[in-house]
Amino acid sequence: MSEPAIPTFAETQMDGKPVIQVEDVSKLFRTPTEGTIGALQGISLSIIPGEFVTVVGPSGCGKSTLLKLIAGFSPPSSGRILYQGEEVRGLNTKVGYVPQESKLFPWLTVEENVGFGLDAKRYSRQDRERQVRQFINLAGLAGFEKYYPAQLSGGMSKRASIMRALAYEPPGILMDEPFGPLDAQTRMVLQDELLKIWEQKRQTILFVTHDLVEAVALADRVLVMTHRPGKIKDIINVTMARPRNIFEIHRQDGFDDAYGRLWNIFRHELNIGPD
Protein backbone atom coordinates (compact mmCIF):
# COMPACT_ATOMS: atom_id res chain seq x y z
CA MET A 1 0.00 0.00 0.00
CA SER A 2 1.78 3.06 -1.18
CA GLU A 3 -1.08 5.52 -1.29
CA PRO A 4 -0.14 9.10 -0.54
CA ALA A 5 -1.05 10.16 2.97
CA ILE A 6 -4.27 12.04 2.38
CA PRO A 7 -5.27 14.05 5.44
CA THR A 8 -8.24 12.50 7.20
CA PHE A 9 -11.55 14.27 6.98
CA ALA A 10 -11.18 15.19 10.63
CA GLU A 11 -7.91 16.96 10.00
CA THR A 12 -9.43 19.10 7.26
CA GLN A 13 -12.26 20.06 9.58
CA MET A 14 -10.25 21.15 12.58
CA ASP A 15 -11.82 24.59 12.51
CA GLY A 16 -15.37 23.12 12.61
CA LYS A 17 -17.36 23.74 15.77
CA PRO A 18 -17.59 20.57 17.86
CA VAL A 19 -20.81 18.56 17.58
CA ILE A 20 -20.29 16.89 20.92
CA GLN A 21 -18.45 18.55 23.79
CA VAL A 22 -18.03 16.78 27.09
CA GLU A 23 -16.67 19.07 29.82
CA ASP A 24 -15.24 17.52 32.96
CA VAL A 25 -18.14 15.10 33.34
CA SER A 26 -18.47 12.67 36.22
CA LYS A 27 -21.26 10.24 36.94
CA LEU A 28 -22.05 8.53 40.20
CA PHE A 29 -24.58 5.76 40.71
CA ARG A 30 -26.18 4.82 43.97
CA THR A 31 -26.64 1.11 44.38
CA PRO A 32 -28.38 -0.63 47.27
CA THR A 33 -25.56 -3.12 47.85
CA GLU A 34 -22.31 -1.32 47.08
CA GLY A 35 -23.18 2.25 48.02
CA THR A 36 -22.13 4.98 45.64
CA ILE A 37 -20.22 3.91 42.56
CA GLY A 38 -18.26 6.23 40.33
CA ALA A 39 -19.00 5.28 36.74
CA LEU A 40 -17.22 8.16 35.04
CA GLN A 41 -14.71 10.66 36.37
CA GLY A 42 -13.49 13.89 34.87
CA ILE A 43 -14.24 13.09 31.24
CA SER A 44 -13.48 15.86 28.75
CA LEU A 45 -13.85 15.33 25.06
CA SER A 46 -14.63 17.28 21.94
CA ILE A 47 -15.80 15.77 18.67
CA ILE A 48 -15.93 17.82 15.50
CA PRO A 49 -18.39 17.46 12.62
CA GLY A 50 -17.85 14.39 10.46
CA GLU A 51 -15.44 12.77 12.85
CA PHE A 52 -15.57 9.06 13.63
CA VAL A 53 -14.48 8.47 17.21
CA THR A 54 -14.38 5.06 18.85
CA VAL A 55 -14.27 4.38 22.57
CA VAL A 56 -12.57 1.29 23.99
CA GLY A 57 -12.06 0.20 27.53
CA PRO A 58 -12.51 -2.77 29.85
CA SER A 59 -16.08 -3.85 30.47
CA GLY A 60 -17.80 -1.86 33.16
CA CYS A 61 -15.66 1.22 32.52
CA GLY A 62 -18.64 3.43 31.79
CA LYS A 63 -18.41 3.49 27.99
CA SER A 64 -22.14 2.98 27.63
CA THR A 65 -22.82 5.41 30.44
CA LEU A 66 -21.01 8.11 28.49
CA LEU A 67 -23.30 7.54 25.52
CA LYS A 68 -26.37 7.56 27.73
CA LEU A 69 -25.35 10.90 29.18
CA ILE A 70 -24.85 12.42 25.73
CA ALA A 71 -28.26 11.06 24.70
CA GLY A 72 -29.67 12.74 27.82
CA PHE A 73 -31.18 9.59 29.32
CA SER A 74 -29.77 10.77 32.63
CA PRO A 75 -27.89 13.90 33.72
CA PRO A 76 -24.20 13.92 34.65
CA SER A 77 -23.42 14.19 38.37
CA SER A 78 -21.02 17.04 37.63
CA GLY A 79 -19.66 18.81 34.57
CA ARG A 80 -21.71 19.45 31.48
CA ILE A 81 -22.33 18.16 27.99
CA LEU A 82 -22.84 20.39 24.97
CA TYR A 83 -24.42 19.16 21.77
CA GLN A 84 -24.08 21.50 18.78
CA GLY A 85 -23.12 24.16 21.27
CA GLU A 86 -26.18 23.73 23.48
CA GLU A 87 -26.16 22.13 26.88
CA VAL A 88 -27.94 18.76 26.98
CA ARG A 89 -30.82 18.97 29.42
CA GLY A 90 -33.28 16.11 29.26
CA LEU A 91 -33.57 13.89 26.20
CA ASN A 92 -31.31 14.90 23.36
CA THR A 93 -33.70 14.45 20.45
CA LYS A 94 -31.16 15.67 17.92
CA VAL A 95 -28.88 12.70 18.34
CA GLY A 96 -29.18 9.24 16.80
CA TYR A 97 -28.75 6.19 19.02
CA VAL A 98 -27.98 2.61 18.04
CA PRO A 99 -28.39 0.28 21.03
CA GLN A 100 -26.39 -2.88 21.72
CA GLU A 101 -29.16 -5.19 20.65
CA SER A 102 -31.02 -4.15 17.52
CA LYS A 103 -34.20 -3.21 19.39
CA LEU A 104 -36.22 -2.78 16.25
CA PHE A 105 -39.87 -2.20 17.10
CA PRO A 106 -41.13 -5.76 16.59
CA TRP A 107 -44.64 -4.61 15.64
CA LEU A 108 -43.39 -2.52 12.73
CA THR A 109 -42.06 -3.67 9.38
CA VAL A 110 -38.50 -2.94 8.28
CA GLU A 111 -39.79 0.02 6.28
CA GLU A 112 -41.77 1.43 9.19
CA ASN A 113 -38.84 0.96 11.55
CA VAL A 114 -36.42 2.78 9.27
CA GLY A 115 -38.91 5.62 8.78
CA PHE A 116 -39.82 5.83 12.47
CA GLY A 117 -37.62 8.81 13.30
CA LEU A 118 -38.83 10.78 10.29
CA ASP A 119 -42.38 11.19 11.56
CA ALA A 120 -41.53 13.60 14.34
CA LYS A 121 -39.32 15.60 11.99
CA ARG A 122 -41.74 17.21 9.48
CA TYR A 123 -40.82 15.42 6.30
CA SER A 124 -43.23 15.68 3.39
CA ARG A 125 -44.68 12.37 2.26
CA GLN A 126 -42.44 12.19 -0.81
CA ASP A 127 -39.32 13.15 1.12
CA ARG A 128 -40.16 10.57 3.71
CA GLU A 129 -40.60 7.82 1.16
CA ARG A 130 -37.48 8.78 -0.71
CA GLN A 131 -35.45 8.89 2.47
CA VAL A 132 -36.69 5.50 3.64
CA ARG A 133 -36.07 3.90 0.24
CA GLN A 134 -32.61 5.40 0.04
CA PHE A 135 -31.53 4.07 3.42
CA ILE A 136 -33.12 0.67 2.87
CA ASN A 137 -31.16 0.41 -0.36
CA LEU A 138 -27.97 1.58 1.34
CA ALA A 139 -28.38 -1.21 3.87
CA GLY A 140 -29.02 -3.80 1.18
CA LEU A 141 -32.47 -4.45 2.60
CA ALA A 142 -34.38 -3.83 -0.63
CA GLY A 143 -37.01 -6.51 -1.03
CA PHE A 144 -37.42 -6.90 2.72
CA GLU A 145 -39.38 -3.70 3.33
CA LYS A 146 -42.52 -5.51 4.47
CA TYR A 147 -40.78 -8.03 6.70
CA TYR A 148 -41.18 -7.95 10.45
CA PRO A 149 -38.07 -7.97 12.66
CA ALA A 150 -38.87 -11.50 13.87
CA GLN A 151 -38.25 -12.69 10.30
CA LEU A 152 -34.81 -11.12 9.94
CA SER A 153 -31.39 -12.60 10.62
CA GLY A 154 -29.17 -10.95 13.24
CA GLY A 155 -27.12 -9.10 10.64
CA MET A 156 -30.20 -7.80 8.85
CA SER A 157 -31.86 -6.51 12.02
CA LYS A 158 -28.60 -4.83 12.92
CA ARG A 159 -28.52 -3.05 9.58
CA ALA A 160 -32.12 -1.96 9.90
CA SER A 161 -31.40 -0.75 13.43
CA ILE A 162 -28.49 1.38 12.23
CA MET A 163 -30.56 2.74 9.32
CA ARG A 164 -33.31 3.71 11.74
CA ALA A 165 -30.80 5.98 13.49
CA LEU A 166 -29.27 7.32 10.26
CA ALA A 167 -32.45 7.88 8.24
CA TYR A 168 -33.56 11.10 9.90
CA GLU A 169 -30.01 12.40 9.54
CA PRO A 170 -29.17 13.52 13.05
CA PRO A 171 -25.85 15.39 13.09
CA GLY A 172 -24.38 13.01 15.68
CA ILE A 173 -24.89 9.29 16.11
CA LEU A 174 -24.08 7.25 19.20
CA MET A 175 -23.44 3.55 18.74
CA ASP A 176 -23.22 1.23 21.70
CA GLU A 177 -21.25 -1.89 20.67
CA PRO A 178 -23.61 -2.41 17.77
CA PHE A 179 -21.65 -5.29 16.25
CA GLY A 180 -20.95 -7.02 19.55
CA PRO A 181 -23.21 -10.06 19.24
CA LEU A 182 -22.51 -10.79 15.55
CA ASP A 183 -20.24 -13.48 14.14
CA ALA A 184 -16.84 -12.40 12.81
CA GLN A 185 -17.72 -12.44 9.11
CA THR A 186 -21.00 -10.59 9.47
CA ARG A 187 -19.18 -8.10 11.64
CA MET A 188 -16.63 -7.30 8.97
CA VAL A 189 -19.25 -6.97 6.27
CA LEU A 190 -21.21 -4.56 8.44
CA GLN A 191 -18.11 -2.56 9.42
CA ASP A 192 -17.32 -2.18 5.76
CA GLU A 193 -20.85 -1.07 4.95
CA LEU A 194 -20.93 1.35 7.85
CA LEU A 195 -17.71 3.01 6.67
CA LYS A 196 -19.05 3.28 3.11
CA ILE A 197 -22.27 4.88 4.26
CA TRP A 198 -20.41 7.16 6.63
CA GLU A 199 -18.07 8.26 3.83
CA GLN A 200 -21.12 9.35 1.85
CA LYS A 201 -23.09 10.93 4.68
CA ARG A 202 -20.33 12.16 6.99
CA GLN A 203 -22.44 12.14 10.10
CA THR A 204 -20.47 12.45 13.31
CA ILE A 205 -20.18 9.08 15.03
CA LEU A 206 -19.23 8.13 18.58
CA PHE A 207 -18.86 4.37 18.58
CA VAL A 208 -18.33 2.22 21.66
CA THR A 209 -16.64 -1.15 21.23
CA HIS A 210 -14.53 -3.62 23.16
CA ASP A 211 -12.76 -4.84 20.02
CA LEU A 212 -9.38 -3.12 19.53
CA VAL A 213 -9.15 -3.98 15.81
CA GLU A 214 -12.60 -2.59 15.22
CA ALA A 215 -11.74 0.53 17.20
CA VAL A 216 -8.70 1.26 15.03
CA ALA A 217 -10.21 0.15 11.73
CA LEU A 218 -13.18 2.50 11.92
CA ALA A 219 -11.86 5.54 13.76
CA ASP A 220 -10.21 8.88 13.19
CA ARG A 221 -9.50 8.89 16.90
CA VAL A 222 -9.65 6.14 19.50
CA LEU A 223 -10.52 7.08 23.04
CA VAL A 224 -9.08 4.70 25.62
CA MET A 225 -10.81 4.50 28.96
CA THR A 226 -9.65 3.07 32.28
CA HIS A 227 -11.30 0.76 34.77
CA ARG A 228 -14.10 2.08 36.91
CA PRO A 229 -14.47 4.92 37.56
CA GLY A 230 -13.87 5.46 33.85
CA LYS A 231 -11.33 8.15 33.01
CA ILE A 232 -9.80 8.95 29.67
CA LYS A 233 -6.45 7.23 29.64
CA ASP A 234 -5.34 8.31 26.21
CA ILE A 235 -6.51 9.40 22.80
CA ILE A 236 -4.89 7.87 19.74
CA ASN A 237 -5.02 9.50 16.32
CA VAL A 238 -5.44 6.98 13.53
CA THR A 239 -3.75 8.32 10.43
CA MET A 240 -4.79 5.54 8.05
CA ALA A 241 -6.04 6.88 4.73
CA ARG A 242 -9.66 6.59 3.69
CA PRO A 243 -11.47 4.85 2.13
CA ARG A 244 -10.21 1.90 4.07
CA ASN A 245 -10.38 -1.76 3.19
CA ILE A 246 -11.80 -3.44 6.26
CA PHE A 247 -11.05 -6.91 4.94
CA GLU A 248 -7.33 -6.22 4.66
CA ILE A 249 -7.07 -3.58 7.33
CA HIS A 250 -3.86 -5.10 8.73
CA ARG A 251 -1.99 -4.31 5.54
CA GLN A 252 -2.90 -0.67 5.49
CA ASP A 253 -0.33 1.99 6.32
CA GLY A 254 -0.82 3.30 9.80
CA PHE A 255 -2.77 0.34 11.16
CA ASP A 256 0.15 -1.34 12.88
CA ASP A 257 1.29 1.89 14.39
CA ALA A 258 -2.10 2.81 15.86
CA TYR A 259 -2.87 -0.73 16.95
CA GLY A 260 0.55 -1.07 18.56
CA ARG A 261 0.08 2.08 20.59
CA LEU A 262 -3.40 1.00 21.61
CA TRP A 263 -2.22 -2.44 22.67
CA ASN A 264 0.58 -0.91 24.69
CA ILE A 265 -1.91 1.08 26.71
CA PHE A 266 -4.15 -1.92 27.16
CA ARG A 267 -1.29 -4.09 28.26
CA HIS A 268 -0.83 -1.82 31.23
CA GLU A 269 -4.56 -1.74 31.93
CA LEU A 270 -4.68 -5.52 31.91
CA ASN A 271 -1.36 -5.89 33.78
CA ILE A 272 0.26 -7.95 31.07
CA GLY A 273 4.03 -7.53 30.88
CA PRO A 274 5.95 -6.94 27.62
CA ASP A 275 6.42 -10.01 25.41
Place this chain on the structure above:
Amino acid sequence: MGGFRITLARFVIIGGFLLLWEIASGRWIEPFLISSPSRILSSLIAGFREGDLFQHTWVTFQEIAIGFPIGAISGIALGYCFGRSRFLAEIFEPIIIALNGIPRTAVAPLFIVWLGIGLWSKVGVVFLLTFFLNFFNTYTGMRQMDREYIDLASLMGVKGWKLSFKVIFPAISPYVFTGIRTSIPFAVIGAIVGEFVASTEGLGFFIRMSAGIFKTADVFVGIIVLMIMVIIIDKIAEMIEKRALRWQNQTEHIQIQA
Protein backbone atom coordinates in the same frame (compact mmCIF):
# COMPACT_ATOMS: atom_id res chain seq x y z
CA MET B 1 -52.53 -37.26 8.09
CA GLY B 2 -51.75 -36.58 11.73
CA GLY B 3 -54.32 -33.79 11.80
CA PHE B 4 -56.98 -36.05 10.31
CA ARG B 5 -56.32 -38.84 12.80
CA ILE B 6 -56.58 -36.45 15.70
CA THR B 7 -59.88 -35.08 14.41
CA LEU B 8 -61.20 -38.60 13.88
CA ALA B 9 -60.20 -39.71 17.39
CA ARG B 10 -61.86 -36.61 18.83
CA PHE B 11 -65.14 -37.36 17.05
CA VAL B 12 -65.07 -41.00 18.12
CA ILE B 13 -64.61 -39.98 21.77
CA ILE B 14 -67.34 -37.34 21.70
CA GLY B 15 -69.69 -39.61 19.73
CA GLY B 16 -69.03 -42.51 22.09
CA PHE B 17 -69.72 -40.34 25.11
CA LEU B 18 -73.03 -39.08 23.67
CA LEU B 19 -74.04 -42.59 22.72
CA LEU B 20 -73.26 -43.90 26.22
CA TRP B 21 -75.23 -41.03 27.70
CA GLU B 22 -78.21 -41.79 25.46
CA ILE B 23 -78.13 -45.48 26.40
CA ALA B 24 -77.64 -44.86 30.11
CA SER B 25 -80.54 -42.45 30.33
CA GLY B 26 -83.72 -44.25 31.36
CA ARG B 27 -81.96 -47.63 31.62
CA TRP B 28 -79.39 -47.16 34.38
CA ILE B 29 -79.98 -43.58 35.52
CA GLU B 30 -83.24 -41.64 35.94
CA PRO B 31 -83.79 -39.31 32.95
CA PHE B 32 -84.80 -36.42 35.22
CA LEU B 33 -81.27 -36.48 36.65
CA ILE B 34 -79.21 -36.52 33.45
CA SER B 35 -81.75 -36.10 30.64
CA SER B 36 -80.38 -37.42 27.32
CA PRO B 37 -78.80 -36.01 24.18
CA SER B 38 -81.91 -36.62 22.07
CA ARG B 39 -84.16 -34.93 24.62
CA ILE B 40 -81.77 -31.99 24.92
CA LEU B 41 -81.66 -31.57 21.16
CA SER B 42 -85.46 -31.56 20.82
CA SER B 43 -85.75 -29.14 23.76
CA LEU B 44 -83.18 -26.88 22.13
CA ILE B 45 -85.11 -26.79 18.85
CA ALA B 46 -88.44 -26.39 20.60
CA GLY B 47 -87.03 -23.68 22.85
CA PHE B 48 -85.97 -21.55 19.92
CA ARG B 49 -89.02 -22.35 17.74
CA GLU B 50 -91.89 -22.05 20.15
CA GLY B 51 -90.48 -20.97 23.49
CA ASP B 52 -88.76 -17.81 24.67
CA LEU B 53 -85.21 -19.18 24.56
CA PHE B 54 -84.25 -16.59 22.00
CA GLN B 55 -85.44 -13.79 24.28
CA HIS B 56 -83.46 -15.22 27.22
CA THR B 57 -80.34 -15.54 25.07
CA TRP B 58 -80.74 -11.98 23.81
CA VAL B 59 -81.08 -10.61 27.36
CA THR B 60 -77.93 -12.39 28.57
CA PHE B 61 -76.07 -11.34 25.46
CA GLN B 62 -76.99 -7.69 26.07
CA GLU B 63 -75.71 -7.82 29.65
CA ILE B 64 -72.39 -9.15 28.37
CA ALA B 65 -72.23 -6.87 25.35
CA ILE B 66 -72.53 -3.82 27.60
CA GLY B 67 -70.70 -4.96 30.75
CA PHE B 68 -67.73 -6.68 29.13
CA PRO B 69 -66.44 -3.78 26.98
CA ILE B 70 -66.87 -1.36 29.88
CA GLY B 71 -65.00 -3.71 32.24
CA ALA B 72 -62.25 -4.47 29.73
CA ILE B 73 -61.68 -0.89 28.58
CA SER B 74 -61.64 0.58 32.08
CA GLY B 75 -59.36 -2.22 33.31
CA ILE B 76 -56.96 -1.62 30.42
CA ALA B 77 -57.10 2.15 30.92
CA LEU B 78 -56.35 1.92 34.64
CA GLY B 79 -53.55 -0.59 34.06
CA TYR B 80 -52.06 1.82 31.54
CA CYS B 81 -52.34 4.81 33.92
CA PHE B 82 -50.71 2.89 36.76
CA GLY B 83 -47.93 1.84 34.43
CA ARG B 84 -47.33 5.43 33.37
CA SER B 85 -47.51 7.02 36.80
CA ARG B 86 -45.55 5.58 39.70
CA PHE B 87 -47.32 8.08 41.93
CA LEU B 88 -50.79 6.73 41.12
CA ALA B 89 -49.58 3.15 41.29
CA GLU B 90 -48.03 3.57 44.73
CA ILE B 91 -51.18 5.16 46.14
CA PHE B 92 -53.68 2.71 44.70
CA GLU B 93 -51.85 -0.60 44.32
CA PRO B 94 -52.58 -1.89 47.85
CA ILE B 95 -56.19 -0.75 47.56
CA ILE B 96 -56.68 -2.59 44.27
CA ILE B 97 -55.06 -5.72 45.66
CA ALA B 98 -57.33 -5.60 48.73
CA LEU B 99 -60.42 -5.14 46.54
CA ASN B 100 -59.28 -8.01 44.36
CA GLY B 101 -59.29 -10.18 47.48
CA ILE B 102 -63.08 -9.86 47.78
CA PRO B 103 -64.90 -12.85 46.29
CA ARG B 104 -66.56 -10.85 43.55
CA THR B 105 -69.70 -12.93 43.18
CA ALA B 106 -70.43 -12.18 46.84
CA VAL B 107 -70.99 -8.57 45.82
CA ALA B 108 -73.68 -9.50 43.28
CA PRO B 109 -76.63 -9.14 45.72
CA LEU B 110 -75.41 -5.63 46.49
CA PHE B 111 -75.62 -4.73 42.80
CA ILE B 112 -79.23 -5.92 42.78
CA VAL B 113 -79.92 -3.60 45.70
CA TRP B 114 -78.19 -0.69 44.00
CA LEU B 115 -79.22 -1.19 40.39
CA GLY B 116 -82.47 -3.16 40.55
CA ILE B 117 -83.29 -6.59 39.15
CA GLY B 118 -83.10 -5.50 35.51
CA LEU B 119 -80.29 -5.24 33.01
CA TRP B 120 -77.97 -2.88 34.88
CA SER B 121 -77.32 -4.99 37.96
CA LYS B 122 -76.04 -7.77 35.65
CA VAL B 123 -73.97 -5.30 33.66
CA GLY B 124 -72.47 -4.31 37.03
CA VAL B 125 -71.51 -7.90 37.91
CA VAL B 126 -70.06 -8.51 34.43
CA PHE B 127 -68.04 -5.32 34.80
CA LEU B 128 -66.74 -6.39 38.20
CA LEU B 129 -65.65 -9.82 36.99
CA THR B 130 -63.87 -8.57 33.86
CA PHE B 131 -62.34 -5.35 35.16
CA PHE B 132 -59.68 -6.85 37.45
CA LEU B 133 -58.43 -9.45 34.96
CA ASN B 134 -57.95 -6.78 32.32
CA PHE B 135 -56.40 -4.39 34.79
CA PHE B 136 -53.87 -6.88 36.13
CA ASN B 137 -52.83 -8.13 32.71
CA THR B 138 -52.37 -4.65 31.30
CA TYR B 139 -50.52 -3.45 34.38
CA THR B 140 -48.22 -6.47 34.20
CA GLY B 141 -47.58 -5.62 30.53
CA MET B 142 -46.71 -2.06 31.48
CA ARG B 143 -44.18 -3.26 34.02
CA GLN B 144 -42.70 -6.02 31.90
CA MET B 145 -42.34 -4.08 28.66
CA ASP B 146 -38.88 -3.18 27.49
CA ARG B 147 -38.32 0.43 28.57
CA GLU B 148 -35.68 0.81 25.90
CA TYR B 149 -38.43 1.04 23.25
CA ILE B 150 -39.81 4.10 25.03
CA ASP B 151 -36.32 5.59 25.39
CA LEU B 152 -35.52 5.06 21.71
CA ALA B 153 -38.83 6.46 20.49
CA SER B 154 -38.54 9.47 22.82
CA LEU B 155 -35.04 10.10 21.52
CA MET B 156 -36.50 10.15 18.02
CA GLY B 157 -38.85 12.90 19.13
CA VAL B 158 -42.02 10.85 19.65
CA LYS B 159 -43.95 11.89 22.73
CA GLY B 160 -47.37 12.21 24.38
CA TRP B 161 -50.27 10.36 22.79
CA LYS B 162 -48.19 9.40 19.78
CA LEU B 163 -45.78 7.62 22.09
CA SER B 164 -48.70 5.76 23.67
CA PHE B 165 -50.29 4.67 20.43
CA LYS B 166 -47.19 4.01 18.36
CA VAL B 167 -45.03 2.39 21.01
CA ILE B 168 -46.58 1.60 24.38
CA PHE B 169 -49.86 0.03 23.27
CA PRO B 170 -48.25 -2.15 20.61
CA ALA B 171 -45.59 -3.22 23.11
CA ILE B 172 -48.13 -4.27 25.75
CA SER B 173 -50.74 -5.60 23.29
CA PRO B 174 -49.89 -9.29 23.87
CA TYR B 175 -50.66 -8.79 27.58
CA VAL B 176 -53.81 -6.80 26.83
CA PHE B 177 -55.15 -9.56 24.59
CA THR B 178 -54.37 -12.20 27.21
CA GLY B 179 -56.45 -10.15 29.65
CA ILE B 180 -59.34 -9.79 27.22
CA ARG B 181 -59.41 -13.45 26.28
CA THR B 182 -59.11 -14.84 29.80
CA SER B 183 -61.90 -12.55 30.94
CA ILE B 184 -64.44 -13.66 28.30
CA PRO B 185 -65.69 -16.72 30.27
CA PHE B 186 -65.82 -14.56 33.39
CA ALA B 187 -68.06 -12.05 31.62
CA VAL B 188 -70.55 -14.88 31.01
CA ILE B 189 -70.18 -16.10 34.61
CA GLY B 190 -70.93 -12.57 35.79
CA ALA B 191 -74.13 -12.35 33.78
CA ILE B 192 -75.35 -15.77 34.96
CA VAL B 193 -74.52 -15.14 38.63
CA GLY B 194 -76.37 -11.83 38.44
CA GLU B 195 -79.38 -13.59 36.97
CA PHE B 196 -79.24 -16.36 39.58
CA VAL B 197 -79.45 -13.80 42.34
CA ALA B 198 -82.50 -11.99 41.04
CA SER B 199 -83.99 -11.70 37.57
CA THR B 200 -87.05 -12.21 35.46
CA GLU B 201 -85.36 -13.21 32.22
CA GLY B 202 -82.01 -14.30 30.78
CA LEU B 203 -80.31 -17.68 30.42
CA GLY B 204 -79.39 -17.79 34.12
CA PHE B 205 -83.04 -17.25 34.98
CA PHE B 206 -84.02 -19.92 32.42
CA ILE B 207 -81.58 -22.47 33.87
CA ARG B 208 -82.60 -21.83 37.48
CA MET B 209 -86.28 -21.96 36.64
CA SER B 210 -85.91 -25.17 34.60
CA ALA B 211 -83.94 -26.85 37.38
CA GLY B 212 -86.63 -25.81 39.86
CA ILE B 213 -89.28 -27.78 37.97
CA PHE B 214 -86.92 -30.66 37.08
CA LYS B 215 -86.86 -29.87 33.36
CA THR B 216 -83.31 -31.18 33.22
CA ALA B 217 -83.16 -31.12 29.43
CA ASP B 218 -83.77 -27.35 29.50
CA VAL B 219 -80.98 -26.89 32.05
CA PHE B 220 -78.60 -28.52 29.59
CA VAL B 221 -80.05 -26.43 26.78
CA GLY B 222 -79.20 -23.27 28.72
CA ILE B 223 -75.68 -24.53 29.42
CA ILE B 224 -75.11 -25.40 25.76
CA VAL B 225 -76.28 -21.99 24.57
CA LEU B 226 -73.90 -20.34 27.07
CA MET B 227 -71.05 -22.53 25.92
CA ILE B 228 -71.68 -21.62 22.29
CA MET B 229 -71.85 -17.94 23.25
CA VAL B 230 -68.42 -18.12 24.93
CA ILE B 231 -66.94 -19.95 21.95
CA ILE B 232 -68.27 -17.39 19.45
CA ILE B 233 -67.08 -14.38 21.48
CA ASP B 234 -63.69 -16.01 21.98
CA LYS B 235 -63.36 -16.79 18.26
CA ILE B 236 -64.06 -13.16 17.40
CA ALA B 237 -61.49 -12.03 19.97
CA GLU B 238 -59.01 -14.55 18.60
CA MET B 239 -59.46 -13.22 15.06
CA ILE B 240 -58.87 -9.65 16.19
CA GLU B 241 -55.86 -10.77 18.24
CA LYS B 242 -54.30 -12.64 15.33
CA ARG B 243 -54.72 -9.63 13.10
CA ALA B 244 -53.34 -7.19 15.67
CA LEU B 245 -50.42 -9.39 16.69
CA ARG B 246 -49.51 -10.70 13.25
CA TRP B 247 -45.99 -9.33 13.76
CA GLN B 248 -45.58 -11.92 16.50
CA ASN B 249 -46.81 -14.88 14.52
CA GLN B 250 -44.32 -14.65 11.72
CA THR B 251 -42.68 -18.03 11.77
CA GLU B 252 -41.23 -17.89 8.28
CA HIS B 253 -37.62 -16.90 8.84
CA ILE B 254 -35.36 -15.91 6.05
CA GLN B 255 -31.80 -17.07 6.12
CA ILE B 256 -29.41 -15.18 3.95
CA GLN B 257 -25.84 -14.20 4.48
CA ALA B 258 -25.82 -11.00 6.51
